[in-house]
Amino acid sequence: MLLLSPCTIDCPYCGEAVEIVVDTSVPFQQYIEDCQVCCRPISLSVAIDADDASAEPRVYATAENEA
Numbered sequence: 001m002l003l004l005s006p007c008t009i010d011c012p013y014c015g016e017a018v019e020i021v022v023d024t025s026v027p028f029q030q031y032i033e034d035c036q037v038c039c040r041p042i043s044l045s046v047a048i049d050a051d052d053a054s055a056e057p058r059v060y061a062t063a064e065n066e067a
Contacts, residue, residue, distance in 0.1 A: 009061040014038040022057045024048050032064060040064075 041064040
């Protein structure tokens with residue numbers, strides 16, 4: 001079942017707040033998404049607490065070359 005949750009991150013390049021949508025049905029995922037402001041690639045690591053479905057996803061955003 002696909003469960004989507006909006007999250008706000010700060011772009012590691014331009015510092016702007018960017019809203020992303022996270023699939024909370026997957027416990028851990030890593031992917032690259034472009035910043036909606038400066039268009040540079042952000043490496044995202046997302047962790048979902050399997051024991052607490054109501055907990056916010058933990059999202060870590062780094063510059064692509066820092067990952």
